[in-house]
Amino acid sequence: MSALVAFEAAARHVGFKAAARELNVTPAAISHQVKALETELRCALFNRHHRGVELTEAGAYLLVALQRGFEAMGEAVGQLRQNARRSSVVIRVTTAVSTLWLTPKLAQFWKAHPDVSVAQIVSDTDLLSTDCDLSIHYGVPPARDPTCRALFADRIMALGSPRFATAHPVRGVGDLAALPLIQFDSTQTGWTGWAEWFRAVGHDAPVQAAHRVNNYAIALQAARDDMGAVLGWVDLARVYLQSGELVPLLPDAVETGDQFYVRLHRHATDRSRLVHDWLLRNCQA
Incomplete structure (x- = not known):
C-alpha cells in the first residue's frame, strides 16, 4: 500500500521530489518504493531521463485506477464520519420556532425518550439545506409531497x-x-x-x-x-x-392558508422518524 501511495503522488506530480515533499520523505525513498512496485508488476511505470520522469502507458493506466480507488475510499470515510456525527437527530429550524415552540416540545420528548439525542441547527436564512434529518417551515406545504406533513395552522x-x-x-x-x-x-x-x-x-x-x-x-x-x-x-x-x-x-x-409543517429528509434514520412521528402526534399539546 505504501508503494501505491508513493507511486500515486509521484505520478500526480510527475516527479519524485515533489512527491517526497508531499509525503514528508526523501526522493530516494519514493524512488525505492516505485522500483519495488515496478518489480512486483513486472513493468515500467515511469520513463526516466535526465530532465525527470514521465509516465508510461502502464503507469498512466495505474494512476487512473488508483485515483478512482482513493476517491471511493475518501467518499466512504467521509460518509462514515458524517454518519458518526449523525448519531443525533438533527432538526433545522428558525430562531423563533426553536425558542418558542420546538425546544419546549423537545423537553417533553426527552422525558419519553431519554436515549434519543436531538440537535438543532438554528437558522433564519437557509432552511432548504440538506444537512439535517428534519426541518420545520412556515408556508403552504408542497402538494403531493409525502415528506412534508402539517404541524399546525396558526x-x-x-x-x-x-x-x-x-x-x-x-x-x-x-x-x-x-x-x-x-x-x-x-x-x-x-x-x-x-x-x-x-x-x-x-x-x-x-x-x-x-x-x-x-x-x-x-x-x-x-x-x-x-x-x-x-x-x-x-x-x-x-x-x-x-x-x-x-x-x-x-x-x-x-x-391564513399558511401552516407550520415538518419535512423529513431522504437520509433520515429510524430515530429521525421517531422524532418526526412524535412531533406530529404532539404538535397541538
Missing part, C-alpha cells in the same frame, strides 16, 4: 404588553393602525405582515411600521418591552399569552 392576533395596552386603549382597527407597530421583516416569503393583516380585517388604509426587526423572537421581546404592537402567531406566542406578558389588543384573529 392564528395571528395583534398583541402588546399590558402596560402598552393600558397606555394605548384600542377600541377598533383604526385605533390600532395609529399606534407604533413592530414589523418582523423575514427573509422567507410567506410571513404575514401588518399590511396583510389589516387588509384581512377590513382596513385598507396605509400602514407604517415604527420599528422593524429581522428576528421574530426579538419582535416579541420589543413588544414585551412596551415598544409597540406586534403580530402574534398564537401558538408561537402562547407562553407569553399564558404568562400575561402579552395580551390581545383586539379580539380579531386572522387565519
Whole structure:
C-alpha cells in the first residue's frame, strides 16, 4: 500500500521530489518504493531521463485506477464520519420556532425518550439545506409531497404588553393602525405582515411600521418591552399569552392558508422518524 501511495503522488506530480515533499520523505525513498512496485508488476511505470520522469502507458493506466480507488475510499470515510456525527437527530429550524415552540416540545420528548439525542441547527436564512434529518417551515406545504406533513395552522392576533395596552386603549382597527407597530421583516416569503393583516380585517388604509426587526423572537421581546404592537402567531406566542406578558389588543384573529409543517429528509434514520412521528402526534399539546 505504501508503494501505491508513493507511486500515486509521484505520478500526480510527475516527479519524485515533489512527491517526497508531499509525503514528508526523501526522493530516494519514493524512488525505492516505485522500483519495488515496478518489480512486483513486472513493468515500467515511469520513463526516466535526465530532465525527470514521465509516465508510461502502464503507469498512466495505474494512476487512473488508483485515483478512482482513493476517491471511493475518501467518499466512504467521509460518509462514515458524517454518519458518526449523525448519531443525533438533527432538526433545522428558525430562531423563533426553536425558542418558542420546538425546544419546549423537545423537553417533553426527552422525558419519553431519554436515549434519543436531538440537535438543532438554528437558522433564519437557509432552511432548504440538506444537512439535517428534519426541518420545520412556515408556508403552504408542497402538494403531493409525502415528506412534508402539517404541524399546525396558526392564528395571528395583534398583541402588546399590558402596560402598552393600558397606555394605548384600542377600541377598533383604526385605533390600532395609529399606534407604533413592530414589523418582523423575514427573509422567507410567506410571513404575514401588518399590511396583510389589516387588509384581512377590513382596513385598507396605509400602514407604517415604527420599528422593524429581522428576528421574530426579538419582535416579541420589543413588544414585551412596551415598544409597540406586534403580530402574534398564537401558538408561537402562547407562553407569553399564558404568562400575561402579552395580551390581545383586539379580539380579531386572522387565519391564513399558511401552516407550520415538518419535512423529513431522504437520509433520515429510524430515530429521525421517531422524532418526526412524535412531533406530529404532539404538535397541538
